[in-house]
Amino acid sequence: MVTGTGTGVGKTIVTAAIGVLAAQRGASTAVVKLAQTGVGDDEPGDLADIARLTGIDDLHEFARYPDPLAPAAAARLARRPEVDLDKAVAEIAELAAIRRLVLVEGAGGLLVRFDSDGRTLADMARMLGAPVLVVVDAGLGTLNHTALTLEALAHRGLELTGLVVGAWPIQPDLAARSNLVDLTALAARPLAGLMSANIGGSTPRQFLAAAKTGLGPYLGGSFDATEFVRKHRPDQPGGTA
Numbered sequence: 001m002v003t004g005t006g007t008g009v010g011k012t013i014v015t016a017a018i019g020v021l022a023a024q025r026g027a028s029t030a031v032v033k034l035a036q037t038g039v040g041d042d043e044p045g046d047l048a049d050i051a052r053l054t055g056i057d058d059l060h061e062f063a064r065y066p067d068p069l070a071p072a073a074a075a076r077l078a079r080r081p082e083v084d085l086d087k088a089v090a091e092i093a094e095l096a097a098i099r100r101l102v103l104v105e106g107a108g109g110l111l112v113r114f115d116s117d118g119r120t121l122a123d124m125a126r127m128l129g130a131p132v133l134v135v136v137d138a139g140l141g142t143l144n145h146t147a148l149t150l151e152a153l154a155h156r157g158l159e160l161t162g163l164v165v166g167a168w169p170i171q172p173d174l175a176a177r178s179n180l181v182d183l184t185a186l187a188a189r190p191l192a193g194l195m196s197a198n199i200g201g202s203t204p205r206q207f208l209a210a211a212k213t214g215l216g217p218y219l220g221g222s223f224d225a226t227e228f229v230r231k232h233r234p235d236q237p238g239g240t241a
Helices: 011-024 046-054 071-078 085-098 121-128 142-155 174-187 204-214 225-232
Strands: 002-004 029-033 059-061 101-109 132-136 160-168 193-196
Touching: 002 011, 011 029, 011 046, 011 101, 011 132, 011 160, 011 193, 011 204, 029 046, 029 085, 046 059, 046 204, 085 101, 085 121, 101 121, 121 132, 132 142, 142 160, 142 174, 160 174, 174 225, 193 204, 193 225
Parallel strands: 002 101, 002 132, 029 059, 029 101, 132 160, 160 193
Antiparallel strands: none
């Protein structure tokens, strides 16, 4: 399960990066978008971006709503059926039985509501027994959002795969560089990856290269989180000024 500390933090890019590295290793890979919001029926959504960047065509979108709202609210406003989470869990389990990897991208953050019963991506992760990767912002405000997300995961007994910075700025400010240290402390482990901003328009070859250098070994790449933090933290000799 791929979630984020909020909307617009880079979940789709990170999902695509994990998927393309798995596919390159020959792993059968499927990508699921539980609910696409803010996109019309005839417009390309997140899965179209993943297909363009990675070439993966085993893609599954379970619901779509035109308004840029949480899925439950968007379904209510559009007068469309809510995401059937029980059916979604069954379909994802079927996919997982015949694929090496199934990536499930949520909408917004971990506790965004998918239905009127208040069920969330956290509930789906629990129902599937799936580990959760959290995509975080780099800048000011991310520490509180990340801490709350990790607390919610721990409270529900869910497994954290790791934290990935979804869009590292081309010119990181003091807050972003300092946050590298604190995000590592919050996760109690090195960052699982850090994807550069503005790679959404890359060619597939460029994106594959970015995925290799942006994700850590656990996710199939070569990103060295400890060395990156050492070079960029502002409070140590050798840190970027």
